[in-house]
Amino acid sequence: xxxLFNKFLAGAITIAMVATLVIGVSATKSxxxxxxxQLGKWIFTQGGHVPDNYDADAGYIKxxxxxxxxxxxxxxxxxxxxxxxxxxxxxxxxFTLDIxxxxxxxxxxxKQFNPWSIITTMPEVPMEQAxxxxxxxxxxxxxxxxxxxxxxxxxxxxxxxxxxxxxMKEGSSTQTNTIEVQEKEFTxxxxxxxxxxxxxxxxxxxxxxxxxxxxxxxVSNIISSEQNWKGQVTVSDFSVTDLGVDPDVPTDxxxxxxxxxxxxxxxxxxxxxxxEAPTQETTKVAPxxxxxxKVKSVKVKSVKxxxxxxxxxxxxxxxxxxxxxxSKTYKANGTSRKIKNSKFKxxxxxxxxxxxxxxxxxxxxxxxxxxxxxx
Numbered sequence: 378x379x380x381l382f383n384k385f386l387a388g389a390i391t392i393a394m395v396a397t398l399v400i401g402v403s404a405t406k407s408x409x410x411x412x413x414x415q416l417g418k419w420i421f422t423q424g425g426h427v428p429d430n431y432d433a434d435a436g437y438i439k440x441x442x443x444x445x446x447x448x449x450x451x452x453x454x455x456x457x458x459x460x461x462x463x464x465x466x467x468x469x470x471x472f473t474l475d476i477x478x479x480x481x482x483x484x485x486x487x488k489q490f491n492p493w494s495i496i497t498t499m500p501e502v503p504m505e506q507a508x509x510x511x512x513x514x515x516x517x518x519x520x521x522x523x524x525x526x527x528x529x530x531x532x533x534x535x536x537x538x539x540x541x542x543x544x545m546k547e548g549s550s551t552q553t554n555t556i557e558v559q560e561k562e563f564t565x566x567x568x569x570x571x572x573x574x575x576x577x578x579x580x581x582x583x584x585x586x587x588x589x590x591x592x593x594x595x596v597s598n599i600i601s602s603e604q605n606w607k608g609q610v611t612v613s614d615f616s617v618t619d620l621g622v623d624p625d626v627p628t629d630x631x632x633x634x635x636x637x638x639x640x641x642x643x644x645x646x647x648x649x650x651x652x653e654a655p656t657q658e659t660t661k662v663a664p665x666x667x668x669x670x671k672v673k674s675v676k677v678k679s680v681k682x683x684x685x686x687x688x689x690x691x692x693x694x695x696x697x698x699x700x701x702x703x704s705k706t707y708k709a710n711g712t713s714r715k716i717k718n719s720k721f722k723x724x725x726x727x728x729x730x731x732x733x734x735x736x737x738x739x740x741x742x743x744x745x746x747x748x749x750x751x752x
Contacts, residue, residue, distance in 0.1 A: 414502055414617045419443060419472055421450060422462035436494030436583050439477035444613060445469035453477075471514075471613035479584045479606040490590060490600075492525055494583030502617050504530070506572035509546070509620040517560040519608035523600040525581040525590070526552050526565060530573030537573075544696040544736055545710045553596045556610060568623040568696075570736045576617065582610060594707045598684065598717040625667075625694055625735075669695055669733040669740030677729050677748035683721045685750070687729055688713035692740065695733035701742065702729050725750050 423438050441450040446467040454461055465472075480494040504510060512528075529537050545552070546566040554563065569576075584604045588597035674690045687700050691712050700707040700714060707716055721727065726749050733740040 412619060414619065416468060416470060416499070416615065416617075418468055419465040420462060420498075421465070421472075421474075423453060435478075436480040437477040438495075439475040441475070442473045443467065443469045444471040444473065444611075470615045471611065473609055473611045474582075475609050476582070476607060479582065479604070490523075490525070490585045490587045492523065492581040492583035492585050495581070497580040497582060497612065498577060499615065499617070500575070500577040502576045502578075504569045504573050504576050505619070506569060507623055507626040509566060509568050509623045510576060511618045511620055512565045512576075512578050512616070513562065513618070514615040515560050515562050515613045516556045516611065517558060518556040518610045520558065522556045522582065522606060522608065522610055523585040523603045524554055524556050525579075526550070526554065526563065527579040527581060528565070528567070529577045529579070530569075530571070531575055532571050532573050544734060546696055547691075547711055549710055551599060551710070553590050553599050555600055560611075560613075562614075566620070568626060568736075570626065578617070580612070592708065593705075595705075595716065595718055598715050667694065667735060667738050669693075669735060669738060671741045672698070672731040672733055672743040675729060675731050675743045675746045677727070677746050679748070679751045680715065682723075682752050683719060684715055684717045684752075685721060685727065685729075685748070686713060686715045687731065689731050689743065692733035694735055695740070696735045698731055699734055699739070700729065700731050702727055721750055723750055723752055 421438065421441050423436070437455055438453045439451075440453070441463070442448070443450075443465045446465065446469055448466050450463045450465075452463075474495075474497070476495060479492075502510075512526075516524075531537070544567060546568070549565045549567070550563045552565075584606070585600060585602060586604060588595065588600055588602055590596045670692050672689045672692055676688045678686045678688075680686045685702075687702075687709075689698070689712055692698075698709045698712070700709060700716065702716060702718070705718075707714060726747055728745050728747050730742045730745045732742045
C-alpha cells in the first residue's frame with residue numbers, strides 16, 4: 378500500500394521533546410478541489426521537558442509579531458520545565474518570530490539532528506484520500522537559519538510523529554533546508570495515499586547539533602551544525618491547497634450492482650410485447666498494481682572534495698528516488714543529487730545504484746556503477 382509518510386522507527390527516542398516552542402494555526406477545509414484552505418489563528422507555545430541530568434539551555438521566544446493584525450506577544454517566561462502558549466487574536470498568514478535562543482540538544486545516541494527546541498506548527502487541516510496537497514510559504518531570517526519541514530497525520534487513530542518523511546512530488550523543496558537573509562519561497566506537494574484525516578505541518582527551527590537527518594542521511598551539503606542561534610525568522614504567505622484527486626493513484630473498483638429478477642407476469646397471447654435484447658453488463662477491472670521501471674543511465678561525478686554528484690533518467694510515475702552508495706541510502710526528489718561524505722577520498726572507489734519510489738512501491742535497483750573518486 379502506498380504511504381503518505383514513511384514511518385521512522387525511533388526506538389531510542391523515548392525522552393520528551395526538549396524545551397519545545399510550538400507555533401500552531403488551525404484551519405478549516407474548503408469544499409472544492411484546487412482551492413486554498415482557510416487558515417485559523419496561530420498558536421505560539423514554548424515549553425517542554427528537560428531531563429534532570431541534562432543542564433543544556435532550552436530554546437526561548439523573545440517576542441512574536443502577528444503580521445496581518447499587528448498584534449505583539451512579548452510576555453514569555455524563561456523556565457525550562459514550564460509550558461507556555463499564546464493564541465493570536467486574529468487570523469494571519471504569517472508572523473515574525475524573535476528567537477532569543479534555540480538552545481542545543483545533544484543527548485541522543487544516534488548522530489541525528491533534533492531541532493525540536495523551536496517548532497512552528499500548522500495543525501489539523503482535513504484531508505481526503507488520494508488528493509494532492511500543496512503547502513507553500515515564504516520565509517527569511519536575520520541570518521542563515523536551518524529548518525526542517527515535516528508533515529504528520531493520523532491514520533486509524535494512530536498518529537505518525539513529526540520526524541516522519543513524506544514522499545514529495547518532483548519540484549518540491551527539500552525538507553531539510555535553510556532560510557536565508559533574502560526571502561525565498563518553499564513549496565511541498567504530495568499525495569494523501571494512506572487516507573490521513575488531517576495534515577499537520579511542522580517547521581522545526583531549533584538546534585541542529587548534527588548534519589544527519591532523521592532517516593540517517595548525510596545532509597551536510599544542505600545545512601550545517603547550528604546551536605544557540607539568536608535572531609528573527611519571518612514567515613509569510615502561508616497556504617495549504619487541495620489540488621484535487623491524483624490521477625496516478627489506483628482506486629478500488631466499485632462494488633457490483635445488485636440485480637433483481639421481477640415476478641413473472643401472465644399475459645394474453647394477443648397482448649405479448651416484443652422483448653428487448655438483454656443489456657450487456659460491463660465488468661470493471663481493478664487497475665493493475667503500480668510498477669516502476671528500473672532506473673537507467675546512472676552517472677557518478679566527483680565534483681569536489683568529499684562530494685559526488687549522482688544523476689539518472691526520470692522514471693514515469695516515480696515520486697522520489699533512493700540512492701545507495703555502498704551500504705548507505707540517500708533520498709532525492711529530482712533526478713540528481715550531490716552527496717557529501719567524510720569517507721569519500723581521492724582514489725577511493727564507490728559503488729552507486731538508484732531506484733524509483735512511489736509511496737511504499739519501490740522499483741528495482743539500477744545496474745551498479747563503480748566510480749573512482751578524482752577529488
